[in-house]
Amino acid sequence: MLDGLKDIIRKSSIHVCLVNTGGCNGCDIEIVALLSPRYDLEQYGIYVHNNPREADVIIVTGAMAEQWVDKLQRVYAKTPEPKIVVAVGNCPLTGDVFNQEGGNVHAPVSDFIPVDAEVSGCPPRPSEILEALLTVAPGAIAARGRQKL
Amino acid sequence: MILPIGPVHPGLKEPLRLKLKTRGEKVLSAEIDYGYIHRGIERVMEGKTWQKGIFLAERVCGICSYIHTQTFAEVFEKIAGETVTLRAQYLRVLTNELDRIQSHLLANSTYFKAMEHETLFMYMLGLREPIMDAIELLTGNRVNMGWNVVGGVKMDIKQAHMDSILEIMDKFESEYGRYVEMFESGPLVGLRSHDVGKMTRDEALMARAVGPIGRASGLKHDVREQHHTYRDHMDWKVVWRKEGDNFARTMNRFDEIWESISLIRQVINNLPPGEVRKKIEIPAGDAEYRNEAPRGEVTYSVETNGNLIKNISIRTPSIMNIDACAKYMLKDVATVSDAVATYATSDPCIACTERVIILDESGRHLDFHGVHNINSKLKG
Structure with missing residues (x-):
């Protein structure tokens, strides 16, 4: 019963931390566009506040610049359980255009932290990001919460 | 006491470390870590060839992605000594001004969010969406448009699209004035904005501030004045102010949006007929070209052997503006929350700034504290 109650609460209030690990900013502003009245992320109980210490979902954008190699794991460790990671954009999946000779990136992000959901696109449309968040986040957070208990 | 903010912090959308030297609540000075x-x-x-380079240029910055491709294309056109057809030039102006409107709205919305005025933040983002629709109608994409090529633009515009864009502009203009007035004459937002983060004209000159940040401090400098399309075919004026505080910077962006709307109308009403793209043979050579991005002056200097890019150097406006913010605006700010709002009003775009990394002889990375702060004594 306690698990069921916790599931309901976890599903209805999802806090998001946005970490840009070295992208072009395009995905970040599409996530900011999600806050706009047209998409209105908060009607689904999702709050973007960029604080890893109280986040349930870490959204990773960007192609893992040199500085983030050790720092991303620290951000991940600071986030309390249950937590999931959503990689948004092509950069965290493959490194996109930066992952060529001369580029100073260490993509993919899944080499460093476990990634639960991936949204491709350069950048993906806000509706796609929203769809991915809504399909994956509530179920995955609840499942992960049960796992730990 | 030194108060570190970032790289992952509720107040910031992009990773950057802001070190505020404070006494009590008062901010004495600030320092910035990039990288x-x-x-x-x-x-x-x-x-790489220009066909590949233009995609990379687009991804220097996601917010002002358009102007980077335009400048990249124009620097190659300058090497070839040719100009594109008038219709393509007009279409470039159209996309540039749409991009400027959405960027300015986003910048102002970030400022309102930083000063905890959620209502205006939502209004600004709500206004921005129709503009993104107009960009999507025109180019097919919201952010990275892939619209410019060396020699013109990729697609022609249809009459139906022009009508839709004009319709969007009419609707935008009818709503927009109300929100500007809300900010301009609102007593609370005014109190939080007037005389905060003040930068005088001399300081702006010393920090090489550009764009709306420089223009709000009395530097009447807009590179569009020197651009051939704007100079010869468009009727517009440079928007500038003298106060140099948060209020002036925000109002400067608001006022520029009126100019952009007028420019969009001029383009659509006077669009000349003709081709939108022509073939340009690129010889070996080098050139430099500058354009006005939403944040200020962006410069591309390219050396090519006719086929491949031999050397390229990009100078974006944000690096000067963020340094100006750290050195001059965040000096003697009354509270820490005002300091974060002041930082937001300098319209920081970190993705733009970072193209340099400093190594020592053994290849170890050194911390980079900005152009002004390399020899700083302040340690965090």
Whole structure:
């Protein structure tokens, strides 16, 4: 019963931390566009506040610049359980255009932290990001919460 | 006491470390650490053809992605000594001004969010969406448009699209004035904005501030004045102010949006007929070209052997503006929350700034504290 109650609460209030690990900013502003009245992320109980210490979902954008190699794991460790990671954009999946000779990136992000959901696109449309968040986040957070208990 | 903010912090959307030297609540000075999203984009571009380079140029910055491709294309056109057809030039102006409107709205919305005025933040983002629709109608994409090529633009515009864009502009203009007035004459937002983060004209000159940040401090400098399309065919004026505080910077962006709307109308009403793209043979050579991005002056200097890019150097406005913010605006700010709002009003775009990494002889990375702060004594 306690698990069921916790599931309901976890599903209805999802806090998001946005970490840009070295992208072009395009995905970040599409996530900011999600806050706009047209998409209105908060009607689904999702709050973007960029604080890893109280986040349930870490959204990773960007192609893992040199500085983030050790720092991303620290951000991940600071986030309390249950937590999931959503990689948004092509950069965290493959490194996109930066992952060529001369580029100073260490993509993919899944080499460093476990990634639960991936949204491709350069950048993906806000509706796609929203769809991915809504399909994956509530179920995955609840499942992960049960796992730990 | 030194108060670190970032790189992952509720107040910031992009990774950057802001070190505020405070006494009590008062902020005495500030220092900035860069280097969190350095990707080596200039190095990747070397040895590639322009067809590949233009995609990389687009991804220097996601918010002002359009102007980077335009400047990249125009620097190659300058090397070839040709100009594109008038219709293509007009279409470039149209996309540039749409991009400027959405960027300014986003910048102002970030400022309202930083000063905790959620209502205006939502209004600004709500206004921005129709503009993104107009960009999507015109180019097919919201952010990275892939619209410019060396020699013109990729697609022609249809009459139906022009009508839709004009319709969007009419609707936008009818709503927009109300929100500007809300900010301009609102007593609370005014109190939080007037005389906060003040930068005088001399300081702006010393910090080489550009764009709306420089213009709000009395530097009447807009590179669009020197651009051939704007100079010869468009009727517009440079918007500038004298106060140099947060209020002036925000109002400067608001006023520029009126100019952009007028420019969009001029383009659509006087669009000349003709081709939108022509073939340009690129000889070996080098050139430099500058354009006005939403944040200020962006410069591309390219050396090519006719086929491949031999050397490229990009100078974006944000690096000067963020340094100006750290050195002059965040000096003697009354509270820490005002300091964060002042930082937001300098319209920081970190993705733009980071194309340099500093190594010592053994290849170890050194911390980069900005152009002004390399020899700083302040340690965090």
